[in-house]
Amino acid sequence: MNSLRVTGNEIRYPEQQTATTTGAKANEAWCGLACKTKNIQQHKQIPRVTYVLTTVYSLSTPARSIHSNSSNPKDKLRRIAVSPGTIICQQLVQEGTYGRIYSGILHHPLGETRDVLIKTVVDGASLSQVAYLLSEGSTLCGISHPNILFPVAAVTELSGPPKVAYPLAAKGNLKLYLQSCREIGIQNSQLSTRQLVEFGLQVARGISYLHSLGVLHKDIATRNCVLDIELNVRVCDNALSRDVFPSDYHCLGDNENRPVKWMALETLEKKFFTASSDIWSLGVLLWELATLAAMPFEEVDCFELSAYLRDGYRLAQPVNCPDEFRWANII
Structure with a gap:
């Protein structure tokens, strides 16, 4: 079992090289390391990576699914609607300003x-807060995959939250x-590099399946994943993430908190999402795994991040990330 050291360093890459960022490359890079858990090596400078863009979605466009012809969140959730007394909240797991996550x-x-x-949300939550929960909570509705956490029931009646x-x-x-x-301590947790x-x-795999359905996640991060008892990861929607992980979201002057x-740079500058921008976020998630959920670009001001990326700066390969990981192909 390898010991992991946490680092949040970033470096500037002096050279530029064009490369296609795809889910296949990310998957290949992971597979290349799956059976190799060698000793930790120091990071190396790697060339800058650019994107080949695909289908464009605006920030306001909801992720779409072939499983539903409706863009109305309530219409999507109505297929799994139940009466209010059917879902019973028991133990509070996480809470924010208005959002609550329970086991039940x-x-x-x-x-x-x-x-x-x-x-769910608290009594007295605003209409916009309710709308966020329903919209984001419906994103993965009807999408069944071993690595996707999809909603199984919903209460949408106006009689209560x-x-x-x-x-x-x-x-x-996660x-x-x-x-x-x-x-x-990583050794006490029994979490190996192989497990990461x-x-x-x-x-x-979960993101690849979403993309095969024409669905963009738009907020891929460890905060939007969960682990079952056997340590299998399932990607979930980002409902309430802005509220329960407020330090991960920032407003760039337009009253919209974003991760x-x-x-990706094109999303920051041009405000659209593509499959490639999802894969960029996946690359940041991989960095989160290697650093045990450190904050990416921690020392960079959010208003300066676009210029930072445009000038060629990237997240450094973590010191605990073996060279077989082929970091340059991921981010």
Whole structure:
């Protein structure tokens, strides 16, 4: 088992080289390391990477799915709608200013119950806060894949706060799990480099499947992934993430909080999303895995990040990241 050291350093790459950033390359890079957990090596300077752009989506365009012809979040969630008393909140897991995430119970009509994760808002939440929950909570509705966490039930009636229920992931949020491993020491956590590589592979598989359906995630990060009891990763939507992870989101002067440190240059500058910008965010997630959920570009002001990236700066290959990882092909 390899020991992991956390680093948040960044370097400037003096050379420029064009490369295509694709999910296949990210997946290939992970596979190349899956059976190699050698000793840690120092990072090296790597050339700058640019994108080959694909289908363009504006910031305001919801991710679309072939599973639904409706762009109305309530229409998507109506297919899994249940009565308010069917979803029971029990233990508070995370909370923000207006959002609450609970573990709880989903009652089936035949009397069976199921453990679930529940996203909801407090009484008195604004209409825009409710709209965010329903819109973001419906993004992955109807999409079934081993590495996707999709909603299984929802309450959308106006008689009370809306609720969106998901299969319960026993190990919880991936970002919080990684940070807890950093706090207790990687050796005590029994988390190996091989396991981190497997986490990355599973996220890549989930994102690849979303893209095959024409769905863009737009907010790929460890905070939007969960772990089950067997340490399998499932990518989830970003409902309530702005509220429960406020330090990961920033406003660039337009009253919209965005995951700036995870966003590709074209998204920051031109405000559109592509499959390539999703893969950029995946690359930042891989860096999060290697650093046990450190903050990317921690010393860079959000308003200066576009210029920082345009000038050729990138996240450095973490010191605990073996050369076989082929970091230059990922970010």
